[in-house]
Amino acid sequence: MILDLLIEGFESALLPCSFVVLVPGAAVVIASRQESTPAFIGFFIGLIALSFWRFSGRGADLPTTIVALLLAAAVVLVAIPLVRRLNIVTGAGGLLVGAAAGALWVPCVAIQFADLLNGLPERTPVVGVALLVVYVVGVIAPLFALAAALYLIPNPTLILARPVMLVVGCGTLAIIALATAAGFSDEIIGRLVELSVI
Amino acid sequence: MNRLQYVAVIVGILAVGGLVAVNLGDNNTSEAAAPTVTADPAPAPEDQPTTTAPAPTTAPPETAPLANAPEFLGEAGTLTNLDGWLQTDNTEFSDFDGTVRVVQFWTFSCINCKNTLDNLRGLYQEYEPQGLNVIGVHAPEFAFEEDPAAVAQAAIDQQVLWPIALDTNKTNFRTWQTERRFWPRTYVLDREGNIRFDRIGEGAYDELNATVAFLIENPGA
Numbered sequence: 001m002i003l004d005l006l007i008e009g010f011e012s013a014l015l016p017c018s019f020v021v022l023v024p025g026a027a028v029v030i031a032s033r034q035e036s037t038p039a040f041i042g043f044f045i046g047l048i049a050l051s052f053w054r055f056s057g058r059g060a061d062l063p064t065t066i067v068a069l070l071l072a073a074a075v076v077l078v079a080i081p082l083v084r085r086l087n088i089v090t091g092a093g094g095l096l097v098g099a100a101a102g103a104l105w106v107p108c109v110a111i112q113f114a115d116l117l118n119g120l121p122e123r124t125p126v127v128g129v130a131l132l133v134v135y136v137v138g139v140i141a142p143l144f145a146l147a148a149a150l151y152l153i154p155n156p157t158l159i160l161a162r163p164v165m166l167v168v169g170c171g172t173l174a175i176i177a178l179a180t181a182a183g184f185s186d187e188i189i190g191r192l193v194e195l196s197v198i
Numbered sequence: 199m200n201r202l203q204y205v206a207v208i209v210g211i212l213a214v215g216g217l218v219a220v221n222l223g224d225n226n227t228s229e230a231a232a233p234t235v236t237a238d239p240a241p242a243p244e245d246q247p248t249t250t251a252p253a254p255t256t257a258p259p260e261t262a263p264l265a266n267a268p269e270f271l272g273e274a275g276t277l278t279n280l281d282g283w284l285q286t287d288n289t290e291f292s293d294f295d296g297t298v299r300v301v302q303f304w305t306f307s308c309i310n311c312k313n314t315l316d317n318l319r320g321l322y323q324e325y326e327p328q329g330l331n332v333i334g335v336h337a338p339e340f341a342f343e344e345d346p347a348a349v350a351q352a353a354i355d356q357q358v359l360w361p362i363a364l365d366t367n368k369t370n371f372r373t374w375q376t377e378r379r380f381w382p383r384t385y386v387l388d389r390e391g392n393i394r395f396d397r398i399g400e401g402a403y404d405e406l407n408a409t410v411a412f413l414i415e416n417p418g419a
Contacts, residue, residue: 015309057377106339109310109380114399117380190340193307 001112002134008112009138016193017108018139021047021101024071024176025143028097031078031169033150033158038091039078040147046098048136051105052129056120062103064180070100071177079170097173104185107139264412267419271393274301274385277335279369284350286361291333298325298413299387300332300406303371305339306352310400311382315356317403318384321410322360328414332360337371339381388413 012018025043032039053059077093109117113135120128153161179185277291288294302318304311322332334353338344344366353362365371375383378398386395386409395409413419 017309055378060377061379106380109382109399110313111399111401114310114397114401117378117398118402187341190342193340194342 001115002131005112005116005131005134006138008110009135010141011110011138012108012113013139013141015108016189016196017106019189019192020104020106021139022142024097024101024173025140026146027169027172027176028074028078028094029143029147029150029169030165031173032090032094033162033165036147036150038087039094040143042091042094042096043098043101043143044094044136044140046095046100047102047105047140048098048129048132050099050102051107051136052120052125052132054102055107055117055132056125056128064183064185067100067103068177068181070096070103071173071180074100075170075173075177078173079166100176100180104180264408267416268386268394268409268412271396274387274391274393275370275374277333277363277365277370278373279367281364281366282346284346284353284362284364285359288361291363294331294333295391296389297329297331298389298410300330300410301335301374301385301387302332303335303337303365303374303381303383305337305343305381306349306356307343308339308381312356313400314382314384314403315358317406319357319359321407325410325414326360330410330414334358334360334362335365335370336362337365337368337381386410386413388419389417 013022025047028039028043029036050062054061074093074096077089077096080089080093107113116128116131116135120132123131150158176185179188283289300318300321302311302314304314306312318332322330326332336343336349338349342348346364346366349362349364352358363370371379374385380398382399384395384397384406385393386406388394394413395406397406
């Protein structure tokens with residue numbers, strides 16, 4: 001079951017239902033290249049925490065205003081290393097983005113993940129979180145690939161590209177925050193989904 | 199390359215290789231993302247012609263009824279504030295009262311909803327003559343799925359043969375799924391309107407089919 005769940009996560013990574021997770025995740029990875037490990041860990045923890053909270057029925061969906069505020073705060077935290085390099089701050093930024101993604105995520109529900117979801121309220125939190133981690137690792141595989149690809153860029157090039165990456169990453173997060181605050185996030189995701197399925 | 203870069207290369211290769219391998223070996227995934235969205239202007243739901251999908255080729259499911267009566271999972275709600283119905287002359291959910299019903303919340307671009315249709319079609323074909331009603335409650339996830347003409351076209355393309363309730367503003371999607379809201383969500387209701395099966399997402403087809411078979415064959419259960 002574990003391997004099937006991981007493979008199903010891999011499959012979902014290429015479907016439109018994962019855009020909500022992958023787009024902000026990619027923005028964090030790109031923006032925080034020099035601190036990508038704490039940012040990535042923070043993103044992962046935030047994503048798992050909010051997803052488990054919602055999917056297990058332990059909490060309701062967050063209001064979009066709160067999600068937008070999380071993203072806005074994350075933009076500031078992820079941008080701070082431009083001035084001063086602080087892993088803990090970048091990690092916190094990643095955590096907020098992950099939490100926002102987990103709050104907005106409407107996942108694909110194929111057989112293995114459906115089995116997990118249907119049993120989630122009855123499982124112990126430890127087992128439930130562990131299984132969710134397996135699935136999410138598959139879903140965010142493209143982010144692992146992106147992070148790995150960024151490590152391959154030679155340092156001199158990366159230092160030159162750093163401001164651009166920060167602007168692209170934080171800019172994307174800021175756009176998502178604004179779109180969420182204005183109630184357009186569903187419309188944007190819907191448009192992306194429509195384009196991807198036609 | 200330093201040690202970190204070696205690790206990055208390995209992780210990258212594993213991630214990309216995993217994605218490629220999984221998708222090369224899975225035809226369903228590539229097939230998944232192909233709904234047809236009509237570009238025709240949307241007529242009002244009441245003006246919609248009753249759409250009949252072409253004859254499907256799905257074989258009826260091999261169904262073994264449950265040994266014991268399925269558990270009572272609560273009383274089902276009704277369907278209110280709908281935007282209309284497709285593929286039926288009925289206009290109220292109560293028109294289906296007194297029958298065994300499969301109620302599925304779906305939306306037409308949802309891959310997991312589409313993946314459940316083969317089994318549902320087989321179930322419908324096998325048990326509709328014996329009184330089963332299948333009701334697809336179309337609750338659009340995105341704006342482009344709200345157009346009733348697009349829903350009607352998708353019903354033809356995806357061979358959705360049963361009545362469709364248009365829950366365009368998702369009122370019923372939210373009231374039936376109070377805490378955890380997903381597409382698809384499939385319920386089986388007995389003749390008294392009690393929920394006897396509840397499934398988020400794909401799968402559990404044997405249990406679904408057996409529940410329907412049991413309720414059809416045991417009217418008092």
